[in-house]
Amino acid sequence: MSEWNFNFEKLQVxxxxxxxxxxxxACTRSFPxxxxxxxxxxxxxxxxxxxxxxxxxxSRTSVREQIRFIEVAYGSLxxxxxxxRLAGDFAFIAEVNVENFxxxxxxxxxxxxxxxxxxxxxxxxxxxx
Numbered sequence: 001m002s003e004w005n006f007n008f009e010k011l012q013v014x015x016x017x018x019x020x021x022x023x024x025x026a027c028t029r030s031f032p033x034x035x036x037x038x039x040x041x042x043x044x045x046x047x048x049x050x051x052x053x054x055x056x057x058x059s060r061t062s063v064r065e066q067i068r069f070i071e072v073a074y075g076s077l078x079x080x081x082x083x084x085r086l087a088g089d090f091a092f093i094a095e096v097n098v099e100n101f102x103x104x105x106x107x108x109x110x111x112x113x114x115x116x117x118x119x120x121x122x123x124x125x126x127x128x129x
Contacts, residue, residue: 003020013111015036017051017073020104024080031092039092043083049076050108054115063123068118081105 008014024047028040050073057069081102088098 046080
């Protein structure tokens with residue numbers, strides 16, 4: 001690993017979101033070819049969007065922008081879970097795997113909520129010397 005890292009790389013929530021993306025890519029490899037430009041593409045984009053928006057948000061200097069990107073990451077995470085549920089409904093993913101994704105997504109969602117609260121709290125402390 002490089003000596004020089006970006007701040008967001010230290011965030012456990014970003015690391016977990018990145019792992020989730022890898023899992024989604026691996027899982028969707030077995031989907032029917034007819035879904036390549038449908039559900040597969042949607043799921044992969046939503047998964048990548050989570051970690052990407054965390055990275056982009058944490059690179060912003062404005063608290064308002066940081067919060068906005070964390071909220072977008074959260075929205076992408078919920079979009080991904082909806083798509084995973086649908087994949088389970090269509091029997092592209094076994095129900096046990098849907099539930100495993102649910103646990104992972106719930107954990108990341110809680111971490112994103114915590115990060116958002118931390119940003120707000122830090123901002124309030126900075127404005128009240």
